Amino acid sequence: MSQIETARPRIGFIGLGTMGAPMALNLVKAGFEVSVPDRRSLPSIVRATTTICSDIADVAQTSEIIILMLPDTSDVENVVFGPGGIAAADLAGKLVVDMSSISPQATKTIADQLIAIGCQYLDAPVSGGQIGAKAGTLTIMAGGSKAAFERAKPILQALGKSITHVGEANGAGQVCKIANQMIVALNIQAVAEAFALVSRFGIDKVKVREAMLGGFAGSRVLDVHGQRMIEGAFEPGFRIALHRKDLRLAMHVAETLGASIPATEVVEQLFTDAIDQGGSNWDHSALYRIAERGNRFT
Numbered sequence: 001m002s003q004i005e006t007a008r009p010r011i012g013f014i015g016l017g018t019m020g021a022p023m024a025l026n027l028v029k030a031g032f033e034v035s036v037p038d039r040r041s042l043p044s045i046v047r048a049t050t051t052i053c054s055d056i057a058d059v060a061q062t063s064e065i066i067i068l069m070l071p072d073t074s075d076v077e078n079v080v081f082g083p084g085g086i087a088a089a090d091l092a093g094k095l096v097v098d099m100s101s102i103s104p105q106a107t108k109t110i111a112d113q114l115i116a117i118g119c120q121y122l123d124a125p126v127s128g129g130q131i132g133a134k135a136g137t138l139t140i141m142a143g144g145s146k147a148a149f150e151r152a153k154p155i156l157q158a159l160g161k162s163i164t165h166v167g168e169a170n171g172a173g174q175v176c177k178i179a180n181q182m183i184v185a186l187n188i189q190a191v192a193e194a195f196a197l198v199s200r201f202g203i204d205k206v207k208v209r210e211a212m213l214g215g216f217a218g219s220r221v222l223d224v225h226g227q228r229m230i231e232g233a234f235e236p237g238f239r240i241a242l243h244r245k246d247l248r249l250a251m252h253v254a255e256t257l258g259a260s261i262p263a264t265e266v267v268e269q270l271f272t273d274a275i276d277q278g279g280s281n282w283d284h285s286a287l288y289r290i291a292e293r294g295n296r297f298t
Contacts, residue, residue: 009065015070024050065097066094069100097156101177102125102249107174143165189270195291225285234289240279240287248268277293
């Protein structure tokens, strides 16, 4: 074993869902030793390739760097400060990297409390969905001290292709992710409306997508989610319920700052309409279904 390999920190990974499981596996593939808390839901490949700890506190105690990949703000708060959470371990000298998409205000509060006990903290939410998580090509937006970012960078490089330190204030990564989610949501809605319109006129969406990909309207959303809309393939890569959560975070931050984000508010309501129609677990590209129904294409 080389000196570089022996110097690699032991990683604790908490949150092994649709995104977290493939991310943890990419760390294993990169040569890191990864510890995870025992759960019945652990995929067999994760169970076979990682160190299984009895609980979250044990993961934190035996790891140098602890990564969180959880659905919402309350989940992060509970994992950090709840009974048996990571704060039950001795965190002095360790680094917590929260890759969840949560409230920037809550992020700052959590960071302040952990930094006060000698723990470094980096918020590093991601974009790229399940495809990016599996491929190790996530876009990572980090907020926190330069020292925390540099310490985490070798790990982040095993998970993502585009890694940016957007600011030294904790919460900066979360605000960047919120802005990202606003742009993605509005882009999805634009593609959904455009496809609904051309369908009403009787034009083949396949040909329309092909034409637009070669022009200024071309985008990753049109490429990937436009194809999903054509095929009606709405199995979740990123669930509507989670994207609505992100837009509500954006609305809360905007209200706090006195900013106006009317288009985001409209798409948030369309996500809510989809959820009301049973679409909580649809992929966010299923906004096309709402556009179709709204224009009486069914």
